[in-house]
Amino acid sequence: MGIAAVVFDMDGVLIDSEPIWEQVRRDYVDRKGGRWQPDSQRRMMGMTTTEWAACMSDDLGVAMPLDDIATKVIDLMADKYAHHVPLLPGAVEAVQRCAGQWKLGLASSSPRTLIDLVLSKSGLLEYFSAILSTEEIGRGKPEPDVYLTVAQRLGVDPKDCTAVEDSTNGLISAHRAGMRVIADPRPEFPPAPDALALAAVVIDDLDQLTPEVVTG
Structure with a gap:
């Protein structure tokens, strides 16, 4: 066919957008006292929202509810895109x-x-x-x-x-x-x-x- x-x-x-995702996530992890790793962004590429929020919590040490992590990061990304795609x-x-x-x-x-x-x-x-x-x-x-x-x-x-x-x-x-x-x-x-x-x-x-x- x-x-x-x-x-x-x-x-x-x-x-x-991957550099933007990396910067937004890295800044959020740093603000919440987590530990960003060199391969963190690459590992999260392709994950669902729930999956990468869990990764930020379990692997990167962000001690926040998963819904809070996801909502804040997505809001930050939306703000970036609102100004420039x-x-x-x-x-x-x-x-x-x-x-x-x-x-x-x-x-x-x-x-x-x-x-x-x-x-x-x-x-x-x-x-x-x-x-x-x-x-x-x-x-x-x-x-x-x-x-x-x-x-x-x-x-x-x-x-x-x-x-x-x-x-x-x-x-x-x-x-x-x-x-x-x-x-x-x-x-x-x-x-x-x-x-x-x-x-x-x-x-x-x-x-x-x-x-x-x-x-x-």
């Missing part, structure tokens, strides 16, 4: 280019409030037929649930989807779902080599996300 849909991750693929170069054009040929889905680990804020402010909301946060289904990446559910909502078999991902957990998640995987890694947070090896193609930026690359 060929490729029938393209499913994008958001953080690290469409927006350069850090779209990556070529993001809008890549989405528009793909939308001209395929159904589009979004499979993100961000809370739904932040997804909607980013897509609305960037003018990208109209291009996606299925949008899903891992917090809406319970299990985060690297489990395949979010990609499988997006494919189901698009009415497309997962094997007929191409996923665009950047992180270790994201690449594993899309691969486990049975999708063709394109890796667009961020140099600041490179994925593990074994996860990167799951990608059919590795691109340097979204300008390289051409129809030929999508379909292989």
